[in-house]
Amino acid sequence: MIFRMERVExxxxxxxxxxxxxxxxxxxxxxxxxxxxxxxxxDEVAAKAGVSKQTVYKQFENKERLFAEIVLGTSDQLxxxxxxxxxxxxxxxxxxxxxxxxxxHRLLQSLTADSVLQLRRLVIAEADRFPEVCGAWFNSxxxxxxxxxxxALTRLSDRGLLKRLDDPTLAAYQFxxxxxxxxxxxxxxxxxxxxxxxxxxxxLADQAAEVFLxxxxxxxxxx
Amino acid sequence: MIFRMERVExxxxxxxxxxxxxxxxxxxxxxxxxxxxxxxxxDEVAAKAGVSKQTVYKQFENKERLFAEIVLGTSDQLxxxxxxxxxxxxxxxxxxxxxxxxxxHRLLQSLTADSVLQLRRLVIAEADRFPEVCGAWFNSxxxxxxxxxxxALTRLSDRGLLKRLDDPTLAAYQFxxxxxxxxxxxxxxxxxxxxxxxxxxxxLADQAAEVFLxxxxxxxxxx
DNA sequence: ATGAAGAACTAGACCGTACAGTACTCATCA
DNA sequence: TGATGAGTACTGTACGGTCTAGTTCTTCAT
Numbered sequence: 001m002i003f004r005m006e007r008v009e010x011x012x013x014x015x016x017x018x019x020x021x022x023x024x025x026x027x028x029x030x031x032x033x034x035x036x037x038x039x040x041x042x043d044e045v046a047a048k049a050g051v052s053k054q055t056v057y058k059q060f061e062n063k064e065r066l067f068a069e070i071v072l073g074t075s076d077q078l079x080x081x082x083x084x085x086x087x088x089x090x091x092x093x094x095x096x097x098x099x100x101x102x103x104x105h106r107l108l109q110s111l112t113a114d115s116v117l118q119l120r121r122l123v124i125a126e127a128d129r130f131p132e133v134c135g136a137w138f139n140s141x142x143x144x145x146x147x148x149x150x151x152a153l154t155r156l157s158d159r160g161l162l163k164r165l166d167d168p169t170l171a172a173y174q175f176x177x178x179x180x181x182x183x184x185x186x187x188x189x190x191x192x193x194x195x196x197x198x199x200x201x202x203x204l205a206d207q208a209a210e211v212f213l214x215x216x217x218x219x220x221x222x223x
Numbered sequence: 224m225i226f227r228m229e230r231v232e233x234x235x236x237x238x239x240x241x242x243x244x245x246x247x248x249x250x251x252x253x254x255x256x257x258x259x260x261x262x263x264x265x266d267e268v269a270a271k272a273g274v275s276k277q278t279v280y281k282q283f284e285n286k287e288r289l290f291a292e293i294v295l296g297t298s299d300q301l302x303x304x305x306x307x308x309x310x311x312x313x314x315x316x317x318x319x320x321x322x323x324x325x326x327x328h329r330l331l332q333s334l335t336a337d338s339v340l341q342l343r344r345l346v347i348a349e350a351d352r353f354p355e356v357c358g359a360w361f362n363s364x365x366x367x368x369x370x371x372x373x374x375a376l377t378r379l380s381d382r383g384l385l386k387r388l389d390d391p392t393l394a395a396y397q398f399x400x401x402x403x404x405x406x407x408x409x410x411x412x413x414x415x416x417x418x419x420x421x422x423x424x425x426x427l428a429d430q431a432a433e434v435f436l437x438x439x440x441x442x443x444x445x446x
Numbered sequence: 447a448t449g450a451a452g453a454a455c456t457a458g459a460c461c462g463t464a465c466a467g468t469a470c471t472c473a474t475c476a
Numbered sequence: 477t478g479a480t481g482a483g484t485a486c487t488g489t490a491c492g493g494t495c496t497a498g499t500t501c502t503t504c505a506t
Contacts, residue, residue: 017480036348038261041465052482053467063466120412125259125348127414128341138412146405170426173405174434181400182369182393189343189361191350203393211397215437239501240454264491275456276493286492 021059023049029070033118037067037126067126068133074119075141081110082145086152096161096217097209104179104205111180117187124188146172153216162216171216178208244282246272252293256341260290260349290349291356297342298364304333305368309375319384319440320432327402327428334403340410347411369395376439385439394439401431 027049031040042063046053060066085106093099110116127134150168153175157165165171182204183196237245250272254263265286269276283289308329316322333339350357373391376398380388388394405427406419 020481034351036259036261038259039352042467043465052484054469054483055481057467058480121347121350124344124411127344127412128257129259129262131414131416135413135416138409138417142408142412167430170405170430174401174431177400177402177404178397179400181404182396185365186361188347189350189365190358191354193354193358194361207390207393208397211434211438215434243455265493266491275458277457277495278455280493281454 017059020049020051020055024051024056024059024066025070025073027051028066029074032067032070033115033122036122037063037129064130068130071119071123071130071133071137072140075137075144078116078141079145079148082107083148085110086149090152090156093156093161096156097213099156099161100175100209100212101205104175104208105201107176107179108183108201108205112183112187114192117192120188146176149176157216161218163218165216171212174215175208175212178211179205240282243272243274243278247274247279247282247289248293248296250274251289255290255293256338256345259345260286260352287353290353294342294346294353294356294360295363298360298367301339301364302368302371305330306371308333309372313375313379316379316384319379320436322379322384323398323432323435324428327398327431328424330399330402331406331424331428335406335410337415340415343411369399372399380439384441386441388439394435397438398431398435401434402428 024045028040028045031045031048035041035044040063042053042056045066046056049056056066060069085103089103089106090099093102123134123137147169149172150165150170153162153171154165154168156162157168183201186194186196247268251263251268254268254271258264258267263286265276265279268289269279272279279289283292308326312326312329313322316325346357346360370392372395373388373393376385376394377388377391379385380391406424409417409419
């Protein structure tokens with residue numbers, strides 16, 4: 001009886017085929033992220049998904065399509081996460097300095113997560129092999145999230161917390177560059193090996209906010 | 224007679240073995256940069272170097288060592304080139320704004336060269352497979368060049384063209400982030416495909432200088 | 447200068463392994 | 477009962493690295 005209920009419950013959520021498909025995607029994500037495209041083997045994907053190779057090839061035409069599906073599937077998650085960070089830290093903030101510090105800190109936290117770094121490495125590594133896929137990921141994930149940041153900054157400006165922004169997207173890239181350039185490069189090049197020192201991220205966040213405010217803050221809020 | 228003279232000339236420059244070795248390194252650089260570590264084949268390296276596989280394995284123990292040799296060999300070139308850019312644009316400059324603009328422009332030019340981008344992709348892609356090599360490249364190439372920029376900025380500050388810098392290296396990273404974050408990310412993720420629009424780099428350079436000066440410029444030089 | 451001696455090089459066969467993708471048989475689910 | 481999946485063997489290919497046999501360069505004593 002219990003067995004039957006469980007079966008029904010699962011079936012209500014999704015059938016066997018989509019369930020397998022999701023398992024394959026999850027496994028393939030793991031394998032591609034940790035070994036790269038060429039280093040990933042379809043045997044390992046199938047094994048890790050608890051599925052036969054035949055099933056993998058029923059769901060995905062070949063290795064390339066599987067790769068594309070995975071990369072493009074991550075754009076949305078990334079975008080949603082960052083959008084949320086903008087809302088949490090900027091909307092409703094009373095003080096620009098505090099808001100920007102909080103945002104910087106939040107960006108550092110989310111973008112230096114291992115899975116994010118691995119995905120970035122994967123996309124960069126395969127940019128030449130799959131220019132369409134990687135270009136699409138960049139446009140609909142990376143660039144879109146910076147545009148969204150530009151809009152969030154504009155709202156801050158509309159609320160009288162920043163100067164008027166002639167080019168919000170540029171300002172967004174500048175802020176991101178101030179915050180992320182150092183830690184992101186280290187994380188990308190030096191692998192998971194070299195961790196930043198405890199206080200470093202805080203200092204980075206604070207100083208980035210300071211420089212940004214010097215250029216875009218209202219005079220009275222200058223330190 | 225002519226033939227003989229050519230032979231002598233070449234022998235004067237370098238013997239057969241180092242000549243072959245250099246040919247192998249050049250070919251391997253090309254192959255690794257364009258196909259990645261796993262995508263590169265030793266057969267192709269040998270063929271492109273005009274050398275037999277045996278010779279490759281006489282000079283380099285195996286594929287991994289060849290890779291390491293190539294990656295580490297590029298640190299110095301990169302560093303020298305950037306050091307030169309700092310000297311050319313900052314030393315002897317009379318106006319901070321103009322100097323920073325020129326530097327930004329120069330950085331954009333040199334760091335978006337195809338070979339530089341391909342090398343960065345390669346190092347990032349293999350950061351997990353070869354953490355020591357890639358970490359060493361990062362420390363002795365990337366970080367060192369930023370430290371050098373910090374020192375160059377300090378000299379600018381000593382000459383009374385910038386505020387006193389509490390943390391020159393941080394300031395260097397901030398300047399680099401302001402300048403490079405957008406174009407470098409695009410170049411890395413979107414491949415050689417998406418070229419920046421003509422005026423874009425100039426605007427990026429100018430605006431980066433502007434923001435940097437707002438934070439680190441002397442009051443009288445504020446716009 | 448000459449001419450062995452020996453090192454370095456070539457060309458390509460070869461070995462073992464790994465992998466993408468397919469085929470086939472038997473079990474399982476709807 | 478008919479489709480889907482498991483398990484697994486198989487095919488073709490590619491690659492890292494070694495081996496061999498024959499060729500060319502370098503060196504150094506004469």
